[in-house]
């Protein structure tokens with residue numbers, strides 16, 4: 453029987469979200485999952501951040517093969533591997549042989565802040581199952597761990613069914629297609645779940661609407677100042693979560709000032725909306741941002757630090773923001789930002805950015821180099 457399209461989409465998204473969210477929880481606790489595709493390729497995957505001697509031995513015992521380490525091309529380049537150069541643009545992944553099974557040395561390859569320095573040059577590059585390699589690393593990013601995975605191809609695949617194999621070994625299975633769909637499905641599933649008045653120091657007439665994704669992930673917030681008119685261009689700020697700047701008033705960045713400054717500007721203008729997006733550290737998570745700070749203290753700038761960890765300079769996505777705006781009934785905005793990427797992203801998702809409103813604050817002394825890097829290397833318009 454044909455299903456009605458909207459319901460079908462919801463149930464398809466729910467399957468994707470459930471499968472991936474469970475896989476993320478397994479990876480975060482250091483467990484092994486089965487990653488497969490519909491051609492019959494299958495592999496065991498662990499997060500490299502959780503690598504241990506026992507875990508490596510477990511992979512070997514289950515598959516009869518040594519695991520390989522998957523690194524993003526960015527991380528491989530930081531390790532001095534020339535093989536990575538051609539893979540950077542496509543967001544490719546490089547696989548290294550792990551004949552030694554030494555957990556500490558393997559971790560150092562994935563983690564530039566590890567005590568032992570890692571070098572990729574003496575490692576053999578091997579061929580990973582295509583498609584599964586990128587999906588495995590994407591899972592570690594979604595889990596907010598270091599972007600690196602251990603992978604061991606299943607014995608017998610593609611002859612044997614990876615799903616049956618996972619069942620027989622009591623392991624969780626997820627498909628590469630589910631991983632690729634996850635971010636879209638999560639954004640599509642956002643729905644308002646709570647709505648309350650919260651008078652703020654800078655704006656007494658403020659309301660917070662919480663939007664929850666169906667994946668059990670953290671809620672994004674819409675902070676609505678006054679009563680914005682849906683027919684007029686909305687004064688909008690997209691604010692990416694920054695625990696250190698927003699809550700602790702860290703002087704390393706300008707986030708705290710930008711957060712409170714935007715709310716004050718909206719109160720002064722009469723109305724506006726600040727979308728508080730849970731994509732800490734430009735989308736790499738708080739723990740990885742702290743690692744990036746360690747690298748910055750050793751001399752890197754904010755962009756290079758991301759890349760040394762194996763991330764892109766900016767891993768944020770703005771589909772959730774556009775989705776929330778559509779649900780709140782706003783389609784044209786005056787965007788408070790210095791970041792041209794935010795303007796481009798909103799426009800791509802059907803929100804008309806009628807004006808860019810500059811939103812910058814003088815340096816506090818500690819963040820001068822950070823602000824200069826944003827202008828020089830990220831193209832921020834100050």
Ligand SMILES: Nc1nc2c(ncn2[C@@H]2O[C@H](COP(=O)(O)OP(=O)(O)OP(=O)(O)O)[C@@H](O)[C@H]2O)c(=O)[nH]1
Nearest residue numbers: 692693694705731732733734741744754789790791
């Ligand atoms: N990875 C990483 N993230 C950082 C660093 N410093 C601040 N962030 C994060 O960057 C995000 C804020 O982005 P910014 O680049 O300051 O500003 P923007 O939001 O891109 O641009 P504007 O709209 O002009 O403010 C927050 O999620 C912060 O947690 C850093 O050194 N490394």
Ligand SMILES: [Zn+2]
Nearest residue numbers: 694697705707
């Ligand atoms: Zn910050």
